[in-house]
Amino acid sequence: MPAEISPIPEDRAPKVAPTTLPLFPLGPWLWSSLAVVFWSLLVVTGLGLLFFYQPTPGAARESLVELREATSFDFLRSLHDWASHGLVIAAWLHLMRVFVVGSYRRLFGWTISVLLVALLIAQAWTGFLLPRGDGASAISLTAVYALHVALLPLLTVALVGLWRRRREARRLQPEESP
Amino acid sequence: MSTGGFLLLAWVVFAATMGSRLPWTRVGGLIWLGIGIFVGLSSPTSGRWGEVQAYLPVWLFFGLATGAFWWSMHREQEPSASEPSKLRNPLQSSQGVVSSVEDSADARKSDPTLEDRKITGLWGRSMGVCLGILTVWVLAWRFPPPLPSLDPSQLDPPASVPWFLAGLQEVATWTAPWVGWILLPTVTLVALLAAPFIDTRDPELNVRFHGRSEEVPFFFFVWWFLGIFPILMATWLRPRFWLSPVDPPTASLSRRFWVDWIGLPLPDFWPARELPGLLLLVLLFVVIPWRLPGWKPTQGAFSRHRRRLGRFYFPTMFLSMVLVWVVLALLAATLLRVGPWLVWGAP
Numbered sequence: 001m002p003a004e005i006s007p008i009p010e011d012r013a014p015k016v017a018p019t020t021l022p023l024f025p026l027g028p029w030l031w032s033s034l035a036v037v038f039w040s041l042l043v044v045t046g047l048g049l050l051f052f053y054q055p056t057p058g059a060a061r062e063s064l065v066e067l068r069e070a071t072s073f074d075f076l077r078s079l080h081d082w083a084s085h086g087l088v089i090a091a092w093l094h095l096m097r098v099f100v101v102g103s104y105r106r107l108f109g110w111t112i113s114v115l116l117v118a119l120l121i122a123q124a125w126t127g128f129l130l131p132r133g134d135g136a137s138a139i140s141l142t143a144v145y146a147l148h149v150a151l152l153p154l155l156t157v158a159l160v161g162l163w164r165r166r167r168e169a170r171r172l173q174p175e176e177s178p
Numbered sequence: 179m180s181t182g183g184f185l186l187l188a189w190v191v192f193a194a195t196m197g198s199r200l201p202w203t204r205v206g207g208l209i210w211l212g213i214g215i216f217v218g219l220s221s222p223t224s225g226r227w228g229e230v231q232a233y234l235p236v237w238l239f240f241g242l243a244t245g246a247f248w249w250s251m252h253r254e255q256e257p258s259a260s261e262p263s264k265l266r267n268p269l270q271s272s273q274g275v276v277s278s279v280e281d282s283a284d285a286r287k288s289d290p291t292l293e294d295r296k297i298t299g300l301w302g303r304s305m306g307v308c309l310g311i312l313t314v315w316v317l318a319w320r321f322p323p324p325l326p327s328l329d330p331s332q333l334d335p336p337a338s339v340p341w342f343l344a345g346l347q348e349v350a351t352w353t354a355p356w357v358g359w360i361l362l363p364t365v366t367l368v369a370l371l372a373a374p375f376i377d378t379r380d381p382e383l384n385v386r387f388h389g390r391s392e393e394v395p396f397f398f399f400v401w402w403f404l405g406i407f408p409i410l411m412a413t414w415l416r417p418r419f420w421l422s423p424v425d426p427p428t429a430s431l432s433r434r435f436w437v438d439w440i441g442l443p444l445p446d447f448w449p450a451r452e453l454p455g456l457l458l459l460v461l462l463f464v465v466i467p468w469r470l471p472g473w474k475p476t477q478g479a480f481s482r483h484r485r486r487l488g489r490f491y492f493p494t495m496f497l498s499m500v501l502v503w504v505v506l507a508l509l510a511a512t513l514l515r516v517g518p519w520l521v522w523g524a525p
Contacts, residue, residue, distance in 0.1 A: 030306045030307070033306075033307050034306070034307055034310040037307055037310065037311060038310070038314065041311070041314070061325060061326065064325055065325060068325070074322060075318065075319070075322075077322075077323070078318040078319070078321075078322040078323060079314065079315070079318040081318070081323040082314045082317045082318040082321075082323070083314050083318075085314075085341075086310060086313070086314045088342050090310070092342075095370075099373070102377075104373045104374055104377070105373075105374050105377055106374070107374040110371075110373065110374055111371060111374075114367065114370045114371055118367060121342065121343075124340060124342070125340060125343060128339075128340040131325060131326050132326045
């Protein structure tokens with residue numbers, strides 16, 4: 001038993017709090033689960049918005065005005081907007097949690113986490129720019145649109161896939177004999 | 179009850195029910211969370227309902243970040259439900275390093291509540307996720323985001339950048355665009371990615387706050403003053419202090435040095451012209467990190483730091499110095515901006 005081989009005197013032994021319930025803000029899965037849920041919500045609402053948004057200067061904002069005034073799907077835009085705030089917050093808190101508990105010393109997971117947060121911020125930023133695209137040139141707006149709906153989400157999926165693949169591979173590895 | 183009150187109550191109940199006891203650490207966390215939200219709701223902009231959509235995420239972020247960190251600071255060695263096998267029966271050295279014990283059978287024997295804790299962990303996490311979705315759903319229903327204005331005069335922050343980039347914009351306003359938009363994000367990203375190379379202790383060791391007397395204060399310093407404070411400045415204070423009597427720093431060090439102090443015209447040869455700036459950079463990023471381990475007041479902490487980091491000492495100190503000087507410059511700029519209004523009154 002580890003307690004028997006502990007070199008620490010009794011009075012200096014760690015005080016493990018006699019709690020029966022953990023603290024979830026620092027649990028390993030709360031913020032990342034929330035981030036995944038918010039991201040999925042963003043994909044679903046974003047797919048809905050694809051039917052209404054027009055990525056051309058002069059029509060970008062107008063298409064959203066039409067969505068609000070002529071259809072009953074403005075809730076999609078609202079949910080998309082608020083979920084993006086939630087995603088940024090959850091992603092940052094996840095990164096903070098990893099730092100706080102010292103898990104950043106696992107190089108692969110930490111690198112993926114940092115890159116994912118950077119990617120998610122880039123997605124939120126490009127999403128912020130899209131309704132404001134009227135003043136931009138057509139090519140800039142198209143580039144931002146392509147980044148937002150295709151390239152950045154694909155990269156996100158690829159990074160998460162890479163992380164999962166590595167995790168599964170490590171899980172399937174035979175344990176070292178003592 | 180208002181929507182905000184409802185959500186606040188839901189989160190407070192969630193947080194309060196997560197513990198079987200109420201130690202001062204958790205109460206402290208809740209108080210901080212409450213203060214964050216109270217200050218947010220009582221801020222000068224909160225009364226303007228049209229702008230709630232722009233400011234509420236900032237306050238949610240601020241409140242959650244404050245609460246979570248205050249909590250974690252006073253967490254002692256409480257094990258998490260999802261990693262119980264690594265934290266049960268911890269062996270703690272005097273530096274606060276907790277060794278991991280992988281034998282979950284032993285852990286289960288010594289902790290009969292382990293299975294309960296796992297179940298509770300899953301339940302709490304699910305509840306947290308549900309609350310997150312509920313929060314976003316209610317906010318989306320109650321506060322549909324306004325469409326961006328066509329009026330260019332309405333494009334002042336935070337309307338011109340999303341709230342989470344407003345801090346960078348604040349830094350860019352008070353330093354130079356390339357500092358705020360390129361240097362600072364790059365340094366932050368590199369510093370974050372470099373963390374596993376700087377702290378090379380065994381990943382299986384659970385080194386918590388108690389074992390990191392140097393990193394944690396530095397992290398908090400940079401996090402709060404570079405991460406949170408500029409966002410608050412840009413969203414809460416900027417609308418009030420946007421028309422500052424103090425112009426952004428446009429002073430030229432080279433002009434001050436050569437023309438005002440030496441009495442010569444500005445040299446055409448750029449290395450000579452920029453000599454004062456280059457010397458200042460050498461002082462800030464080379465001389466100070468090099469002298470800190472030898473200087474008496476800082477000898478203790480920094481010589482240990484240097485020994486521990488070895489060849490990573492100078493790259494680490496370079497990154498740290500960039501962050502520290504940007505933070506200090508930002509604080510000085512803020513004081514210059516807000517100070518006159520505080521002394522002479524807002525317009």
